Amino acid sequence: MSLVIELLDYFGIVVFAVSGALAAARARMDVVGFALLGVVTGIGGGSVRDLLLGRLPVFWIEQPQYIVLCVVASLVTFVSVPIIASRLRLLLWADAVGLAVFAVLGAQTALNADAPLIIAALLGVVSATFGGLIRDIICRETPLILLKEIYVTAALVGALLYVSLIEFEVDAMTAMLAGCGVTFAVRGLALVYSLSLPAFVHPNDRAGGAGPTPRKLEDVVK
């Protein structure tokens, strides 16, 4: 069963690397830029988690297969952007799987490093979302966490559920499935019904013209 987790981990890395390469496509970068942005997006969240925890060197330094995977995914994207771009909906759902897997695996890694429950959940969110955040900062796009659409929230809910179940000594595999499942379900419902939490509305905002228009995830993966 740990093979399944390992495969899901690789799957999440690949999905995130593809989203980085697609950002490189929007910026009309060359092939080296695709690879660099794919690598940074694929391993960025896990790297920040490892840095904060002091698990050094970071995970991919002794496991170069992660870098190789990101580079391959980026190169494949470079030669097939039109094909991928016509399957945006599919990519959004794949991204939801990556989000779910990393939120739980990131929290698990933090618990294994003796982090308190709430910190572990936070580091799960960091693992799942900071790769994309770094991608957006480098490409000068509006960061995902500014999205009104539910994204960070899904990772937070799943990671909190996972650490809570572990605290109540629920079986590890059950807790993992529940955490992943809930993250995926919340994110999936947001995708299907375009759900969002109520955003802050300033008293001065006029009706219908409140603040900057948020970027939707659909724009991010095209």
Place this chain on the structure above:
Amino acid sequence: MSLVIELLDYFGIVVFAVSGALAAARARMDVVGFALLGVVTGIGGGSVRDLLLGRLPVFWIEQPQYIVLCVVASLVTFVSVPIIASRLRLLLWADAVGLAVFAVLGAQTALNADAPLIIAALLGVVSATFGGLIRDIICRETPLILLKEIYVTAALVGALLYVSLIEFEVDAMTAMLAGCGVTFAVRGLALVYSLSLPAFVHPNDRAGGAGPTPRKLEDVVK
């Protein structure tokens, strides 16, 4: 007396978290966005300091009260932005206290980790200003360090004074009070008299139209 320092430390964290939440308000984020940006701004500077020093895991991982404090401050801000926004001047002065406390405590932490004097002063500046820098980068606002108004300079002067006094074996509490006091005084004078250091003027700049208009801190905390 170390209780006073601990309380000032918490006070600084809260002030910075509120400034992060106010940036979230400007970006019209949802409540999770408020919390995430409040946390990142509140603990960002100290986290970068700990990373560079190798004091890992970073300070808040084993002391989750810091995260809880940032989240609470962000949520309170979420429901009370208009009230806070009408007390901008007060927040600017509170921010000056946070700047003073973190510049000195950051330098002290670095000295305790055996950093050389000049490095300790620099890490004090990092502790005091990098949380806000990360906030501005995520929100795509002009970073504070681009402000012409004296801000980084106040932290630098106070941190340098503190490490110098420690080097000359002045009593620790006296050094701390002097460092905090000078940072707060310099920043306060800048607030009252809108002081700034002379900025670089390119020979090609026309009179009165020199380069990009800097953002003032008043814009940052509203």
Place this chain on the structure above:
Amino acid sequence: MSLVIELLDYFGIVVFAVSGALAAARARMDVVGFALLGVVTGIGGGSVRDLLLGRLPVFWIEQPQYIVLCVVASLVTFVSVPIIASRLRLLLWADAVGLAVFAVLGAQTALNADAPLIIAALLGVVSATFGGLIRDIICRETPLILLKEIYVTAALVGALLYVSLIEFEVDAMTAMLAGCGVTFAVRGLALVYSLSLPAFVHPNDRAGGAGPTPRKLEDVVK
């Protein structure tokens, strides 16, 4: 001969610090802003490398001469921007030397910390390019890695050559000279002939109007 390497290392730091100070000039910052941006650009790449490897505290904390050098370079730039700005071509070539030195020394540092070959080459690229990336993010300029002009690629080719030669047990000094030489040559050819790798072209791009216009390095160092 290790003296030559040390001098080249200092030379690279100074060149990168100057490029940071010139970015501060474009943003019309004050003298403290020049120093801060010079420091961040000069030591940023090596700091990220050390963080990822877990070589903590980072290199400049116990060797404050690096910080002093960056500050001095920034202050000299502050009072002599017009002179430097009239020697842009020279600075571009100096930057190419810095790129070559850091790509190889960064890879060497990673090999000494037992990183696998491909990871060592990647960390060489990080050492050589991430200081400039952080500079661009802080100053809100288009990051260098978005440049179509060959830049990251030159560092990558040289770092890969260096680690390959070390793997085949070539003499350390020969490998270093070859890695530096190839990086410098590739970057130099790109400078002389304005070479670039083919960038991604979206099918929807019109002829002659493909995507955002990339920033050239000439804009970065003026």
